[in-house]
Amino acid sequence: MPSSEFRVLSPTAILGYGFPAASFEAGVDRRPDLIAVDAGSTDPGPYYLGSGKPFTNRAFVKRDLRYMLVAGRKLGVPVVIGTAGGSGAAPHLAWCRTIIEEIAREEGLSFRMAVIPSDVPKSVVRAALAAGKIESLPYVPPLTEEALEGTTNLVAQIGLEPVMAALGEGVDVVLAGRCYDPVNFAALPALRGYDEALALHMGKILECGAIAATPGSGADCAFATLSGDAFVLEALNPLRKFTVESAAAHTLYEKSDPYHLPGPGGVLDLSACSFEELGGGAVAVRGSRHVPTIPYKVKLEGARPVGFRTVCVAGVRDPILIASIEEVLEAVRTQVRSMGGGENGELHFHVYGRNGVMGDAEPMTAAGMPGATIREAPYELGIVIEAVAASQDEADTLASVTRSTLLHYGYRGRISTAGNLAFPFSPSDTPMGKVYEFSVYHLMELEDPENFPSREGRETVTFNKGRIEG
Amino acid sequence: MKTKLRLIDAARVIRSKNSGPYELTLDVLFADRKTYELFRDRRLIDPPLVAGLYGVAEGEVSVVWFEPANAVKATLRRRLPSGAPGDSDIYGAQQHGPLLGLEWEL
Numbered sequence: 339m340p341s342s343e344f345r346v347l348s349p350t351a352i353l354g355y356g357f358p359a360a361s362f363e364a365g366v367d368r369r370p371d372l373i374a375v376d377a378g379s380t381d382p383g384p385y386y387l388g389s390g391k392p393f394t395n396r397a398f399v400k401r402d403l404r405y406m407l408v409a410g411r412k413l414g415v416p417v418v419i420g421t422a423g424g425s426g427a428a429p430h431l432a433w434c435r436t437i438i439e440e441i442a443r444e445e446g447l448s449f450r451m452a453v454i455p456s457d458v459p460k461s462v463v464r465a466a467l468a469a470g471k472i473e474s475l476p477y478v479p480p481l482t483e484e485a486l487e488g489t490t491n492l493v494a495q496i497g498l499e500p501v502m503a504a505l506g507e508g509v510d511v512v513l514a515g516r517c518y519d520p521v522n523f524a525a526l527p528a529l530r531g532y533d534e535a536l537a538l539h540m541g542k543i544l545e546c547g548a549i550a551a552t553p554g555s556g557a558d559c560a561f562a563t564l565s566g567d568a569f570v571l572e573a574l575n576p577l578r579k580f581t582v583e584s585a586a587a588h589t590l591y592e593k594s595d596p597y598h599l600p601g602p603g604g605v606l607d608l609s610a611c612s613f614e615e616l617g618g619g620a621v622a623v624r625g626s627r628h629v630p631t632i633p634y635k636v637k638l639e640g641a642r643p644v645g646f647r648t649v650c651v652a653g654v655r656d657p658i659l660i661a662s663i664e665e666v667l668e669a670v671r672t673q674v675r676s677m678g679g680g681e682n683g684e685l686h687f688h689v690y691g692r693n694g695v696m697g698d699a700e701p702m703t704a705a706g707m708p709g710a711t712i713r714e715a716p717y718e719l720g721i722v723i724e725a726v727a728a729s730q731d732e733a734d735t736l737a738s739v740t741r742s743t744l745l746h747y748g749y750r751g752r753i754s755t756a757g758n759l760a761f762p763f764s765p766s767d768t769p770m771g772k773v774y775e776f777s778v779y780h781l782m783e784l785e786d787p788e789n790f791p792s793r794e795g796r797e798t799v800t801f802n803k804g805r806i807e808g
Numbered sequence: 809m810k811t812k813l814r815l816i817d818a819a820r821v822i823r824s825k826n827s828g829p830y831e832l833t834l835d836v837l838f839a840d841r842k843t844y845e846l847f848r849d850r851r852l853i854d855p856p857l858v859a860g861l862y863g864v865a866e867g868e869v870s871v872v873w874f875e876p877a878n879a880v881k882a883t884l885r886r887r888l889p890s891g892a893p894g895d896s897d898i899y900g901a902q903q904h905g906p907l908l909g910l911e912w913e914l
Contacts, residue, residue: 380826380828380829380890381826381890381898381899382898382899383829383890383891383895383898384829384890384891385891475828475830476830476831476885477830477831477868477885477886478830582876583837583877583878586874586876586877586879587821587835587837587877587879589874589876589877590833590835590837590874590877590879590881591825591835592825592826592827592833593827593833593881594827594828594831594833594870594881594883595870595872595881595883596872596874596876596877596879596881597872597874611876612876613876644893645893647893684893684894686893686894688896694896695896695897695902695903695905696896696897696902696903696905696906697887697894697896698863698887699861699862699863699887699903699906701861701905701906701909724893724894726893773893774891775889775891775892775893776829776830776889776890776891779828779829779830
């Protein structure tokens, strides 16, 4: 175990979310040994993974990266970026790589960069499936050949090993595909002999930037100092601080079980963890443990197209229609079907002001549910007509016919006979393009995590005053 | 004498979020250790309650009490996986509403 401290600067919760320059500079002044960032998430839904598009803004990804790369070169310390482009598949990695190349050119930077793809060939997953080495996560249907076949992008959340291997070769920048979020922060200290469990737990908190501080922010920096038996968390903005409660509460965030956080090859066991306030907005964390799982498992993520979507947004301000909206929408649905509209499509009404946010689980509309209270009907509703069909044309047709049918539907008690909907826009209908769903969200066993998914796809790129060599 | 205990008064944070695309997780961070212990010792939040509130089966809800944060976490099956056609809350960040109305007579 090294006797010195290891300092890490996490600029933001997700690359492209931004951070105050003053916070970042304060972090750089503390002379970090590593600047690292998580660049993605599955939270924005399956579209981004499936389509290969980023969910973050290019200009802001470039802005954030420019600060990081320039500071990394100035300090002479590694910069690690994981889950490039938001979902970490090949097109996302290429997108982020181009941005780095632009910055290197514009700033005349010299560095060596390892590029680590995390795309998993379908043949590998197919073989694992046949060998019984694929496991469903809770509520995820078993993986099928059909789901695998339709999947457009398939990645694995890689663990520490490939990133450690790249850093072990002395590169200055690591650009990785889909990565277990804490890996970006934990790989370098783990390589230098720091406790893996503490490093991963530190990464688990740092990957969200200042979200774990109070007041929390996804667009501000966090700083951690790792030593032999603890890591200390600090905010870099005088507006924020870490408290025992904020640090401990973050352990709950987006997790199913706060004591056991499963990741590639092991489980972070926090049941013996302690949090201590050191004053000045700093919190020390101790006692994290990492329990390897044998065999080694990684999480696979894949998405596939399931059709095309068209939406139409409209408002209703008529109390008579509002009172019978459910019944009217069902009647419209039936009439559209009877006219042959969208026979193979799916039609959903999102009724804001009623149950647009919670759907069927909305207790205010489901009688007899605890927590339900009686209140007056809303004076207006927002309706989103969502049509999903096999082609954009069919989705457009279903949305259009539903819109026109609802607009002029003669419901019982109607006194407003000119039209039932207020459209904020012309055109009223918006084709949304392809709709994706998660098609793979499973664990896969593997033998050699360091060389997974493959050694061949990895590259080391050398920049000399901004120019790519070789 | 009976007193009314409302969750909205007892908690500092009540939130919901995806835990992956197939699960929704609800966090309640209580105001202090004493309140946490009151809720935990009486198991005022348990799988049947959450299952009833969210219209899922009891077996689809897990509840974990987490003392370091004076918190309780309930994780349940999402009605639809995140982003599936018809899903209404991709991030799952606005599903906490039903918890705000919870109250008990003690």
